[in-house]
Amino acid sequence: MRIPISYALKRLGFLLAVLWTAATINFLIPKLTPRDPVNELVQQKIAQMGLDSSAARDMVESLKEIYGLDDPLWQQYVRYIWNTAQFNLGYSIVNYPKRVNEIIGETIWWTLGFVMTATVLAFVIGTVVGALVGWSESSKYVQWLMPPLAMFSAVPAFILGLVLIYYFAFKIPIFPLRGGFSPTSEVDWSSFEFWLDVAHHAALPAISLLLVTIGQWALSMRAMMTTVEGADYITFAEAKGLKSPRIFFRYALRNTMLPQITALAMRLGFIVSGSTLVENIFNYPGIGRRLGGAILAFDYPVIYGIVLFLVMGIAVATFLVDLLYPLLDPRISYTGG
Amino acid sequence: MRRGGGFQSLIAYLKRNPALGWGLAILVFLLLFASVGELFIDSEDVYPLSEPINEIPSAKYPMGTDSQGRDLLASLILGTRMTLSIGMIAGIVGLGIGTVLGFISGYFGGVLDDVIKFIVDVLMTIPQFLLLVMIASSVPKPDEMGIVQMGLIVSVVSWVRPTRAIRAQVLSMRERAFVMMAKLSGMGGMEIILKELMPNLLPYLAISLAGAVNAGVLSSLGLQTLGIGNLREPSLGMTIYWLRYYNAFLRGMWWWILEPVAVIALIFIAFLLISIGLDEFANPRTRRAV
Numbered sequence: 342m343r344i345p346i347s348y349a350l351k352r353l354g355f356l357l358a359v360l361w362t363a364a365t366i367n368f369l370i371p372k373l374t375p376r377d378p379v380n381e382l383v384q385q386k387i388a389q390m391g392l393d394s395s396a397a398r399d400m401v402e403s404l405k406e407i408y409g410l411d412d413p414l415w416q417q418y419v420r421y422i423w424n425t426a427q428f429n430l431g432y433s434i435v436n437y438p439k440r441v442n443e444i445i446g447e448t449i450w451w452t453l454g455f456v457m458t459a460t461v462l463a464f465v466i467g468t469v470v471g472a473l474v475g476w477s478e479s480s481k482y483v484q485w486l487m488p489p490l491a492m493f494s495a496v497p498a499f500i501l502g503l504v505l506i507y508y509f510a511f512k513i514p515i516f517p518l519r520g521g522f523s524p525t526s527e528v529d530w531s532s533f534e535f536w537l538d539v540a541h542h543a544a545l546p547a548i549s550l551l552l553v554t555i556g557q558w559a560l561s562m563r564a565m566m567t568t569v570e571g572a573d574y575i576t577f578a579e580a581k582g583l584k585s586p587r588i589f590f591r592y593a594l595r596n597t598m599l600p601q602i603t604a605l606a607m608r609l610g611f612i613v614s615g616s617t618l619v620e621n622i623f624n625y626p627g628i629g630r631r632l633g634g635a636i637l638a639f640d641y642p643v644i645y646g647i648v649l650f651l652v653m654g655i656a657v658a659t660f661l662v663d664l665l666y667p668l669l670d671p672r673i674s675y676t677g678g
Numbered sequence: 679m680r681r682g683g684g685f686q687s688l689i690a691y692l693k694r695n696p697a698l699g700w701g702l703a704i705l706v707f708l709l710l711f712a713s714v715g716e717l718f719i720d721s722e723d724v725y726p727l728s729e730p731i732n733e734i735p736s737a738k739y740p741m742g743t744d745s746q747g748r749d750l751l752a753s754l755i756l757g758t759r760m761t762l763s764i765g766m767i768a769g770i771v772g773l774g775i776g777t778v779l780g781f782i783s784g785y786f787g788g789v790l791d792d793v794i795k796f797i798v799d800v801l802m803t804i805p806q807f808l809l810l811v812m813i814a815s816s817v818p819k820p821d822e823m824g825i826v827q828m829g830l831i832v833s834v835v836s837w838v839r840p841t842r843a844i845r846a847q848v849l850s851m852r853e854r855a856f857v858m859m860a861k862l863s864g865m866g867g868m869e870i871i872l873k874e875l876m877p878n879l880l881p882y883l884a885i886s887l888a889g890a891v892n893a894g895v896l897s898s899l900g901l902q903t904l905g906i907g908n909l910r911e912p913s914l915g916m917t918i919y920w921l922r923y924y925n926a927f928l929r930g931m932w933w934w935i936l937e938p939v940a941v942i943a944l945i946f947i948a949f950l951l952i953s954i955g956l957d958e959f960a961n962p963r964t965r966r967a968v
Contacts, residue, residue, distance in 0.1 A: 358796075359803045366809070374816035495950035496943050497896055499903060503918070507935050511927050518927055610805030617808070618900050622922065633904050636815050644815055648808045656803055 430646035441646030452627030467558025475566025494556025499618035502549035519624035565597040606662035698955020704948035712759035723749035742933040745924040753912035767829025768894025776840025784848030806835040881960035
């Protein structure tokens with residue numbers, strides 16, 4: 342089993358196209374908007390510090406020089422693509438000498454931690470529940486799981502999060518209201534207590550994401566299971582006298598897993614968009630919360646930098662899932678991809 | 679299917695398809711709430727300082743007031759209308775563009791199909807919500823953003839899924855016998871699309887519309903929750919923004935939190951049921967148990 346080169350190259354070409362498109366949109370939007378973040382920032386500083394207008398003009402000029410905003414557009418574009426290719430996303434305007442890369446580095450691990458945990462758990466639980474519900478030999482009680490899971494799957498995670506905060510952080514305060522760790526504790530990744538504190542804070546945001554996505558995995562899995570059940574190879578396995586659990590795991594589940602993995606690649610974007618909002622609702626110190634803060638401050642290099650980073654991350658993850666796919670399913674035609 | 683009997687046969691069908699029936703019932707209820715409801719409120723009460731602040735629900739303020747002195751009943755009625763309108767605009771524009779592109783791509787094929795398919799594939803990989811965050815946060819004067827403007831911003835991405843879905847349906851239908859028959863009898867491309875393909879695609883168009891409106895509502899709620907949009911108008915997403923801003927949780931203002939959540943949940947559950955019901959209508963062979 343190996344990945345055919347032509348297929349891999351095709352997917353790589355597609356990945357590059359996605360990255361280039363994302364970067365170009367990222368470059369164009371600020372050029373198209375009549376909003377001028379540099380001016381807005383300077384106006385703000387004038388209001389704060391009482392600068393006179395000639396000093397302000399100097400400030401605008403020097404900032405524009407730093408950002409290279411006076412060069413011809415194509416030069417800016419080439420420089421932008423070159424910088425982006427080297428993963429240089431520029432500086433924050435609001436916290437000036439701070440680089441966008443630094444901001445991403447500080448926040449991304451928080452996001453990856455709770456989003457990956459929630460996604461893996463939801464994928465496993467949802468797939469198994471959906472398969473059991475779709476499998477005609479399961480207990481009838483399993484069917485009852487489906488309506489509530491389907492309801493949760495329809496509601497956005499951040500809306501569910503609001504309810505969870507109210508009931509499980511305010512009414513019955515078993516979880517903290519906000520944040521990634523207690524304000525009283527010190528950030529110390531070597532102490533076990535700190536990890537526990539972090540897990541305690543991550544639990545509620547993760548549960549809101551989990552509850553919403555479990556239903557989505559279960560719904561698609563159930564539909565797949567129902568179609569697989571009628572397949573000839575299942576009837577044959579039954580005729581051979583194989584035990585039901587064996588047919589379930591080795592024949593039915595294995596075949597229905599493949600579309601689930603494609604769906605994982607397709608849904609990464611939704612999951613990340615969802616977690617961005619969840620982080621803002623919970624004031625969780627991840628990259629989504631930082632994006633929310635940058636939006637309110639109109640710190641445009643940070644907004645565009647974070648969005649571009651997330652888009653790139655998802656594109657790369659999708660690429661990796663695409664590469665794994667032929668290893669999992671020997672039937673797919675590599676050349677057609 | 680036997681047609682005729684109008685309303686009665688619709689009721690009879692909805693009895694066999696309870697998901698669609700319940701979904702439509704909830705949607706009609708929400709639409710009534712958002713339209714007829716206005717008769718019972720003063721629409722000026724949705725703005726800050728029009729009422730005393732932080733009132734718990736009572737006879738005078740059936741749903742209470744928020745920390746800016748907005749009447750929440752009035753805010754929810756107008757907010758539901760705004761949010762559903764934004765979704766409708768995004769959905770209709772998205773479906774319109776999607777139908778045209780889907781047909782061009784699926785029916786005529788060729789280079790145009792390759793181009794459209796490629797663009798759709800690229801845009802499916804880029805998370806639409808993040809793209810919207812970038813676009814919407816760059817709009818000049820976001821504080822004055824109206825319903826139509828928000829709807830159109832969301833439309834920037836709302837055509838992608840319909841295009842894909844409709845293209846796939848057209849592709850599968852193009853080779854069927856009745857289309858061959860129409861070709862043989864000398865019908866032109868446009869005539870086949872309008873007379874043969876469109877009627878058969880109606881259920882899929884309805885599914886795409888429900889999906890696009892749903893996605894539009896979701897996107898606009900998300901943007902507003904992040905504080906992008908008109909901060910003065912009481913759209914449902916802005917209500918969420920303000921309750922975060924004023925820390926309604928710390929003060930236990932349950933009415934401010936749970937009321938918009940209930941309305942939003944109803945909207946999404948209505949769309950879920952409608953799409954399950956339409957799915958059953960379009961593919962009667964897939965029996966769904968929800």
